[in-house]
Amino acid sequence: MFDAVRNNKRIVQGFLVLIMLPFAFFGLDSYFNGGGAGAGVAKVGDVQISQQEYQQALREQQDRVRSQVGQVDPKMFENPAFRKAILDDLINRRLLLIEAGKRRLYVSDEAVRNAIASIEAFHENGKFSTQRYEALLRGQGMSPQGFEAQVRQDMTLQRLAGSIGQSGVLSTTVGERVLALQTEQRDVQEILLGLDAYLGKVKLADDAARKFYDENGKRFETPDQARAEFVVLSQDGLEVKVSDEEIKAWYDGHKDRYQQPEERRASHVLIATEGKDKAQARAKAEQVLKDVQATPAAFAEIAKKNSDDPGSAGQGGDLGFFGRGMMVKPFDDAVFALKEGETSGIVESDFGFHIIRLTGVRAAREKPLAEVRGEIEKELKASAASRKFAEAAEAFSNAVYEQSDSLQPAADQFKLKVQQSGWLGRQADPANGPLANAKLLAALFSDDAIKNKRNTEAVEIAPNTLAAARIVEYKPAALQPFDSVKAEIETLLRNEEAFKLAVADGQSRLAELKKGEDKQAWGAAKRVSRMDASRLPPPAVPAVFRMNTDKLPSYAGVEIRGTGYMLYRLNKVEAGEKLDDVRRQGLLGQLRSLAAQEDMQMYVSALRSRYKVEINEKALNSSDR
Incomplete structure (x- = not known):
């Protein structure tokens, strides 16, 4: 219990890093009205849905389907119903955002910062990392400002959905009747x-x-097949060197990152109060305190026998080292008021009563360069590789396009190996490695690539990874005898x-x-x-x-x-067996969730009739192509 809170406090500490980020938060208005040049695929009220926005949503959904299903026939994504569902989702989202703006639903900068800081993908060593955050966004072709606007938008929609869902009420009679039918x-x-x-x-x-x-x-x-050769340009494969001088300069310029505050190690006995008589719990805590005072050396055994904290009781109450602010305040204040080897009196927190023993102190210090050298080198190399890849990617794309009859010139220029595939079909197969990418396969099986055996364009097959291919041998589709x-x-x-x-x-x-x-x-x-x-x-x-x-x-x-x-x-x-209360409440919760979804669908339908929605079929068809 208490151990879990301690761990969460460590995550909360990481959130503080965000305060230093140069966020440029945008309001909903700027998100609505931005969208690039050119005719939009749809218009909701006075707001356009741009071709760029539609194409991005289409790519994201395609990637989502591939990650969940694996091998997918590319023709599925050309299905008009699939594409209409994407556009309908964008229209519904835009309707809800317009309505949220009119309702003046607001998500604070702090809430957005906290939401981003809680995303574990942006953490390094348990803390939010600005460099990792920016690097991952670059890999997805996004800016911090654009991502922050998306997060704000999503949180706004969640708030609106929550207000609509809470307004719906599932009748007790209806709920019980549905449960009876489910268990019958x-x-x-x-x-x-x-x-x-x-x-x-x-x-x-x-x-x-x-x-x-x-x-x-x-x-x-039998479907047509091809054998291909291909080259892969990856950021991970680029050679990047960082000098000692660069590492030292970075360390000197960012010493604030390498200050380690004072940490303390403590053990405790927790007498929990949740679900118990508080007076009885205090009486037990007082008795435990007397036992500890009588035999201080037996603290660990007393903790194993009496502590209600499952995370530390087995270790004799040991909580390890932690910094100031990582525990709940009463506990934190008590620990940092003790001297090493001292035991506190009874300390009350929301979890119950604690008897705390301070077992170690690490003074605040500056981490030396030798200790963080590897971390700095890795960070500088990643940053340099990212810049180098951005420059190489354009040159690589030009090389495979301008010398379209061979991949060897591009391979020579970037010191890459021209690799050979086995027989491939049009559908992606994970066993084919880089050639399992649906977009690359579509380019490889295009009419021009088949007839003229020209290089495909450079295709992004993974973040910071490009590949190009060309057909070496082709077997057309053939009717079996x-x-x-x-x-x-x-x-x-x-x-x-x-x-x-x-x-x-x-x-x-x-x-x-x-x-x-x-x-x-x-x-x-x-x-x-x-x-x-x-x-x-x-x-x-x-x-x-x-x-x-x-x-x-x-x-x-x-x-x-x-x-x-x-x-x-x-x-x-x-009639079915009577459900225990936990399962019964869980099923009723699912029913309420379904009812809330239905309310949301009705709400969106009402918005569609309230706001004028126009679909630009000509622009949509052009965008599809």
Whole structure:
């Protein structure tokens, strides 16, 4: 408990670094009205959504999908529905920001600073690092000002969403009824009419396979493939040297960063008050204090036996070294008032009563250059490599474009190795390393690259990493011979016909069951609920929970592609077990969240009708291309 607070206090200390940052915070107005030149893809009220903004949102969503799904057909991203969803999201976001501005919802500079400082990606050694922050943003092509504006914007939207969500109320009656439905238990039996039982009845026409082959030729094409050569220019691969003089100059100019304040080491016994009678807790603390005063050398054993702090009790109450301000104030004040070896009286904090022993003191000091040399060298090298890569990237791009019939000149200029790939398809495969990038593959399989075997453009395949490729050998798409796929087609057609027979038989049996003629050999009963329907095939779940419960038994049938037809008999419906309070409140919270989402959707729909939304189809199509 107390240990966790101590760790969080260390993170809070890191936030203070932000005060020194030269933030140039922008208001929402400037974010709205900026957007670059050229016709926007849409207009919301008086505010345009620029092509640049749309393209950035499109790239971000594509990257998000690839990171979650992995290999993705690039054609998916060309789907009009996918692109419309991106634009709709931008429009909705803009509507909400306009409304937030009218409501005068404000996010303070301090709140934005704290939010950024809490992002662990910007931390080094547990503290916010200005250099790391700026370097990571540069790697993503962003400025601190632009990122800070985005953070402010997101926090504003969260505040607006919170106010809308809090205004909605989930009826207790409705909530309890939904929970009852979720936990309701149903006893069902099933029969599978599988394909195997009907395959013997299938008779294919002599020319059926050939006809299917002729009508569905695309299904039997082997996709085009290529072998390629490629070069990769990476910031990490650039040779950068830093002199002793540069390191010394940096150290001398930033000595304030290397001041280490006084630290103290303490052990404590915590008698917690949460959920306990406070007077009894104090009485126990007083007794522990007497024990400590009687036998100071036994402090560790007393802490192991009595302390309620799980993070330190096992170590005899030891909290290690920490600086001023890293503990809650009463504890902090007591520790820094003690002399080494002294034990405090009873110290009260929000966590309970503490008996504290000061076990060590480290005086404030300046870290010597020898101690921080490696850290400075690493930082200076990263900064120099970033500058060098920015210069090299432009020259690399020009080299692969201007000498488009070979990658060797670019490789020679930047001391890179021309690498060879195996056979590649158009879809990204992580096994292909640098050539798993969808944008690079799209360039490699472009008409110009295929026909003329020209270099692709330099493509950013990762932060601070560019690659270019060219085709060495190409195999166009080819239709597989009929004889090689005939057996596969016949199996497919037999299964399709068997499925039709299973469905027809199943529907016939279902009609008899509904008339009261139940002569089926049902399987063992299964008990299922909406919360736990894992014993049912996914396609059967909706059908089972839609079955009539007024008169039992009741029956349903479900088509399951590739498997057959399932018949279900519902025998009994019972109330589910009573949920414990924690789980019940958790589920009610989920229901409230869903209700809040629905409220937000209705709210956005109302905003769409309140503000004029225009979509510039011509600009949108141009942006898509």
